[in-house]
Amino acid sequence: MPTQPAEPAWTVPADDRAPLESVRFHGLKSGPKLLVLGAVHGNETCGPNAIARIIEDCRSGRLLIARGEVTFVPVANPKAYRQNTREGDRNLNRDMYERPQPVDNEDRIGRRLTALLREHDMLLDVHSFRGEGVPFVFFGPENNAGELEPFRHDAAELALAACLGVPVAIHGWLDNYVKIIAARKRLKLPPLAVTEGYGTTEFMRFSGGYAVTLECGEHTDPASTEVGYAAIRNTLGHLGLIDAAPPPSALDTIIHMTDVVICETEGDVAEGGWKTGDAVPKGAVLARRTDGSTVTAPSDGFIIFPSKTAKPGEPLYHFGVTSQRKP
Structure with a gap:
């Protein structure tokens, strides 16, 4: 595969009023409608870089969208991307719904993104993370008619997560x-x-x-762009938008998030050098309170999103166990 460009592969206008830019390819045969997002968080540039390469492949004919539609939004949060910050005014990936009276940058973007989401059948949202760790994918709940997150596409969503080429998937x-x-x-x-x-x-x-959220690797690691690029190609093949053999699953670990430990006072901190997806044995010390007491793993399981900078009310880490779900 080509190497990552030295500079971000997508540019945005230096104006907070600038529109979102999307690129859409319409296959000449019927098929599903896929949306691919990059830079929902502005300092996560692997998405724009990977998407830019895929768009060029489509324009040059190296990739042929034969059926369905795919819409690419390389930079979903232009203000944050231009600033190279996670947020413009706030986290775009929280509290997303259509606001009749938007008050900040992310509100205004959210109005457009929610309209795009409604136009499509499935979503691949490309992200990266701080620190070390293996690439992983977040997917959603089992089919249910509950109040929290009713859903009816669990098998299709897990199959999408499995096709991306990453080894770890997390739900909950x-x-x-x-x-x-x-x-x-x-x-x-x-x-x-x-x-x-x-x-x-x-x-x-x-x-x-x-929909799935792909976490490609560390923000500045060139390999993160490679992960994102391969995942988009795999998704196009998996959904039949291009004529390509469906990729085999690369998943070897599926984690069910079952608990979260909260920072209760200033000074509470996640312990050790744990990374997301690390297996931890029952009794392992995962966090230490200000008073010197420890929080340990309640069973064999996995640590997710450990934080040494959590403030009171924020997670020190999430905890998960081996999931019973299979692709």
Whole structure:
């Protein structure tokens, strides 16, 4: 594969009023409608870089969209991307819904993104992360008619997660977000709403489609662009938008997030050098409280998103166990 460009492969106007840019390819045969997003968080440039290469492949004929439609939004948050920051005014991947009266940058973008999400059948949202760790993918719940996240495409969504070429898949995000809300209430901290756990993938499920969030690797690692590029190509083949053999699953670990441990006071900190996806044995010390007490793994499992910078009311880490779900 080609190497990552030395500079970001997509440019945006230096104006907060600039429109979102999308590129859409329409196959000449019927098929599904895929949306691919990059730079929902502005300092995660692997998405724009990978998408730019895929667009060039499509324009040159190296890739031929034979059926269905694919829409690329290389930079979903231009202000944050231009600033090379995670956020413009706030986290775009939280509290996403259509606001009749937008008040900030992410509100205004969200109005357009939610309309795009409603137009499509499935979403691949390309991200990266701080620190070391293996690439992984977030996917959603099993089919259910519950109040929190009703859903009816669990098999198709897990199959999409499995095709991307990464070794780890994780589910259970929104259930754990409800636990964060409860912990903040117990600590008498400013409340959060369940909708604040909603981002692009949750909105796509709410709209009747299915979606995954791909975490390609560390922000500045050139390999992250390679992971994103391969995942987009795999998705196009998996969905039949291009004529390519369906890629085999690369998943070897599926994790069900089951708990979250919250920073309760300043000085609480995640322990050790754990990384997302690391297997931890029962009793392993995962966090240390300000008073010197420790928080340990309740069973054999996995640590997810450990944080040494968590503030009171924020997660020190999430905990998960081996999932019973199979692709």
